[in-house]
Amino acid sequence: KWLMYSETKKATFCFLCMLFAKKSSTTPSLANPKKGFCDWKHLNPRIPDHENSPEHHKFEMCLKKGGAKCAIDDELQTSISSEKENWRSILKIVVDVVLFWGSTDVIGHPKSRIFLNLLELISNYNSQLASHIASHKKGSTTYFSPTVPNEFINLLGSTVRCEILSTIKQAKYFSMLFDCTPGVAHKEQMCQIIRYVRIAYNDCSVEESFIDFINTSEKTGSGLAAEIEKKLCNDSLNIADCHGQGYDNGANMACKYCGVQARLAQVNELARFVPCTAHSLNLVGVHAASVSVDMVSFF
Template sequence: MKHNQLSGHQKRQKKLKAAEVEKLQMGSLDKFFGKKTTNSGDIGETETKEPETQNLKDGLVENNVEETEKEISDVSINYDPGTWKKIDQWLRDSLVRKGPIRIILEHFPKDSRNRHFSSVHYTRILPNGDKQDRKWLVYSLSTNKVFYFCCMLFKHDVAKTNFAEDGIDDWHNLAAKLRSHESSNGHLVNMSPWIKLEVWMEKNETIDKIEQDRIKKEIEHWKKVLVRIIAVVQTLVCNNLAFRGDEEKIGKRKNGLFCKFIEMLAQFDPIMEEHVRLVKEGTLHTHYLSHKIQNDLIMALANEIKDSIIKKILEARYFSVILDCTPDKSRVEQMSLVIRCVDITLSPIKVEEFFIQFVIVDDTSGFGLFSKLEEVLGDLGLDIDDVRGQAYDNGANMKGKHKGVQKRLLDVNPRAFYTPCGCHSLNLVLYDMANCCSKGSNFFWGYTKIIHIVFIFNTAMGNSQEIC
């Protein structure tokens, strides 16, 4: 009886293949386009741009293309030929500009007949014994097939083959099929536009040169717009000002400080003036002024600042942690994390305290808070063994000598010296002093307690003041 489930070996091969595909696509947003070198001549032996080689075993990419001015692609491109189902003009130009990417593995995946592709097929043996690099031959990790780069991008109805449509995985007869296809008229027909397009791109003389220039100008325009929007976000964040008002549309009366700053810039800056004009006319739907974009920019700036702070802490190596917990307006317990270290990037060197983040905690016991602290330090890439000081309030869950946070941290790192909070210690002293006087005790435990209760159970500050 035939089993439908895969064997252990097949599962491992499938997992390895998936990992290789994921590694190939990693960092696709950061791909750059470089300058290519082409030599015109006979189509059969013309040297096109050297294919980029990806060695997944060593995790290295050998790029034989001379990199010139780099342009960041706004859309992620998958360079696996097995995923090129619908090729439009933009994708074709991008792939030709990048060139074929060559996959070299120590062990290629095997098929059901225990056969696999070999890197030997990347080289063509001519009748006179000379060797020629098959720059047009590309291997797909996702489908375990080979394709012809030029035939996929410039295929014609009269020259469609498996190398351009479904790919070839007949590894036993692959060499013969490669020789047969390379001598066919269809292959030569598809090679010609590939070489011409590379030459045109080299000289910046493509047919759609005007359209490409327009796209470049539009990219530069959006970069300038985003720089100004980010500057507005930075100004509001640094001054702790509210972003939004009752409305979010440009031109409205109560649209908040963010929109007001954008409108003010439009009065003096021609770039923002044009941007605001298009937004008001309704002809521009992607304007990067919504509250979602504001939140994304705030988070991006916050992460950038946090990374720079963590870099300073790592350079100093040793640091102290300061924790405090308090419920927010929604009664959710939050722990604030502050790290104190020596900032060696300044001149002269000085001790600095950096607020890192708020952490929501569900368990306020000594064990729960210590576990959360240990987790957060691990996420930040900081070693708990490098802690040289800890400062908390005098709560039992923090300073407890048996189960408090300071005791649990000392058990892990005996060098983390504990210092109680001076302000909280002074508060406890005043508390004991007030208890010694009956009038003072009545005042603190009478009137102030009533006022405290009123403010807690009345969310609106104005209503609380009226009641008082």
């Protein structure tokens, strides 16, 4: 496997020694790309002797370990590793700034400059960041553009969401809560919350985790039910494992004939519907007040 023959040189070569050995005047002919070994009369003792030599065994180990510390591209790999570490340091600082910024300012605000100001401040105490800021040119990669914070936030959010969904899948059974409300952009958004039992280190706790906002234009029970089923499918959650559903008391959600709860109960009869307690209490107050003339006239 290590012995090669060259038709051009009419000689044999040791592939491992040519790859890893440092060239010098004492380099054996088997490892010399200009010479090679062609003393055919003494081929028998020389080949076994070379194969059993300490140097040859050393290079065999290098090959098995991926050429660590003695590969022909060792300098290139060192340079690549150094570049990786440099970028990791820069990105770690950027992420830390994004996390700090996310709690003190409005992401994406056109007048906000706290992101770049913080990076500039940190560069006074971090030589890597200072060098990166000083050496960057227009059109080069800097990770300082206005879109970077939101990209990092989306990546971090996706990682957290995947971790939560993984925990839910381990718990297997869950209940779900959905509620619709218009956002600041006046677009209808459906909030998804999953409730499940988390078991860790012999300790059980009921967890309630926010999963996502779902943009929807649906208003009917059938349309919203289809949206919910699609979202559960995208999250790889089996609706057959759902043992509870909770919504407000709106007709499109709570109607026992054509509401969301009724349509999902047709898919999984174990998904029992529990109306929102706060919404129910609010309705009780409204109806109780409606029987009083003084209360109605007051409002």
